[in-house]
Structures are given as C-alpha cells and as structure tokens.
Amino acid sequence: MSKEFEIVREFEVDATPEEVWEAITHETGGWLWPMEYDGESGIGPFGSTLTNWDPPHRVTSRTEDVRFPTQSLNQLDHTIEPRDGGRRAWVRYVHSGIFTDDWDSQYDGASKHTDFYLHTLREYLTHFAGRPVxxxxxxxxxxxxxxxxxxxxxxxxxxxxxxxxxxxxxxxxxxxxxxxxxxxxxxxxxxxxxxxxxxxxxxxxxxxxxxxxxxxxxxxxxxxxxxxxxxxxxxxxxxxxxx
CATH class of the missing domain: 3.30.530 (Alpha-D-Glucose-1,6-Bisphosphate; Chain A, domain 4)
Structure with a gap:
C-alpha cells in the first residue's frame, strides 16, 4: 500500500555555505555519486525538476514519475544557513516522497543510508573539499x-x-x-x-x-x-x- 515518508536531518559542519553548496550540487562524486544539477534549465539529477534553486541557500529536486518498483515520488531538499559569521554552515536535509510497497523496510533502509551519506558529506567537506575525485x-x-x-x-x-x-x-x-x-x-x-x-x-x-x-x-x-x-x-x- 502506498504511503508517504519523510526523513529529516540537521547538522553543522566546518565549511562555508558556499563550500557546502558546491559539494551538494557540483562535487557529488566526492561523497555520494556523480550527479548533475542545471540551475539555469531547472533540471536536477536523473531528470528531476528543481523546484528551488537559490545558491548557496536552498536547492530542492523533485521526481514525480520515479522508475522504481517500490517508490512513486521522490523529493530531496537542502537548506543551508551560515554560522559563525559564515565560517561554518548549518544544513537541514529533508528526503520525502511515497513508498508503494514494503514501507517499513524501505523507510528503515533509506533512513540508515541517509545517516551514512550525510556523515560522508561531512568527511568530504572536512578532509577533501574541492579535490578532483x-x-x-x-x-x-x-x-x-x-x-x-x-x-x-x-x-x-x-x-x-x-x-x-x-x-x-x-x-x-x-x-x-x-x-x-x-x-x-x-x-x-x-x-x-x-x-x-x-x-x-x-x-x-x-x-x-x-x-x-x-x-x-x-x-x-x-x-x-x-x-x-x-x-x-x-x-x-x-x-x-x-x-
């Protein structure tokens, strides 16, 4: 049975909002996998639509026709705010959508993967930001x-x-x-x-x-x-x- 889900995480990191923005939108191979965001055309990864594109503050990508047997809607939202005069950044990440089957297992897997991926993002920003990968x-x-x-x-x-x-x-x-x-x-x-x-x-x-x-x-x-x-x-x- 189809059911909505939402996974929310917030964290601070020793990186500027601009560095976080670059990592999330252009340097994704350094911590997740290579993806392309085109703010001018409004097209996000895997053909998603960018419903928010406000560098370096907020980006939202939405896919309404997910080609995955257990999911029909997927949305990723990142909000970035400066801390300590812009020397640090606060990030709010929201992953939402609709799982169409095996909801408990799908949610458990997505939630646990989220923690690992966002940890890897912080490791990248702390140790390798901007380096070719x-x-x-x-x-x-x-x-x-x-x-x-x-x-x-x-x-x-x-x-x-x-x-x-x-x-x-x-x-x-x-x-x-x-x-x-x-x-x-x-x-x-x-x-x-x-x-x-x-x-x-x-x-x-x-x-x-x-x-x-x-x-x-x-x-x-x-x-x-x-x-x-x-x-x-x-x-x-x-x-x-x-x-």
Missing part, C-alpha cells in the same frame, strides 16, 4: 546477501568485530595491499574508512536483501576509477568465493 561503485555476488555477509567483509579487511569508530587501523585491500586508515564510521550496517587520499564506503545492504556494496572516492593525484573498481570487485568477490 575518481569515483567507483560495485556490488558483491549473490552470496553477499547472506545474513552474516557484512561481518565477513569486516573480517576480510582485518578488522576485529569490536574495532570501533575512530580507531586507526591497517586493513587488507585489493591484491593484499595494506592500507592505513581511520575507521570514520561503523555500525552493523555500514563501514567507512578514510585514508590520506580516499574515502572507502562499505554498505551492508544484505540487511535489506540486497548484495553488499562498496563505493570508492579516490582523491589521489593518479587516481584511476576503473582500476579501483576492478581491484575492489576482485577483493569483494574473493570474500564470498565458495570454491
């Missing part, structure tokens, strides 16, 4: 939908089950390469690792019946998105190799 995203095999799949991912990285957010760690990446990182986010559903040149995001979407996912935001001068995708895909497939 190579973005890659990938998904695990069918076996990564198992109930314990995300636990297996953490262990494959070399993390103890009780390694907490904020810990400095050395993890095992593609081809056995060791990566020094900070665990910038961790709960049973998501894991964020921040290196000197990258934000590595791990998604425990097995909790909602989907494969585990990884996104790589690589800010190194020689970053190669295809190489990142290939290397982490091999790594993730290897975690669930049953042979």
């Amino acid at each position: 190579a973005f890659a995203t990938l998904h695990g095999p069918g076996a990564s939908t198992a109930a314990d799949a995300f636990v297996a991912v953490g262990r494959a990285l070399g993390l103890a089950d009780d390694t907490e957010q904020g810990a400095r760690v050395t993890v095992r990446g593609p081809a056995g390469r060791e990566l020094d990182a900070v665990v910038d986010y961790r709960n049973p559903y998501f894991l964020g690792l921040r290196t000197d040149d990258a934000l590595l995001r791990f998604f425990g979407r097995n909790h909602w019946g989907a494969p585990v996912g990884i996104s790589v935001h690589d800010f190194a001068p020689d970053a190669d998105a295809k190489a990142d995708e290939s290397g982490w895909q091999d790594w993730l497939d290897g975690v669930f190799d049953q042979s």
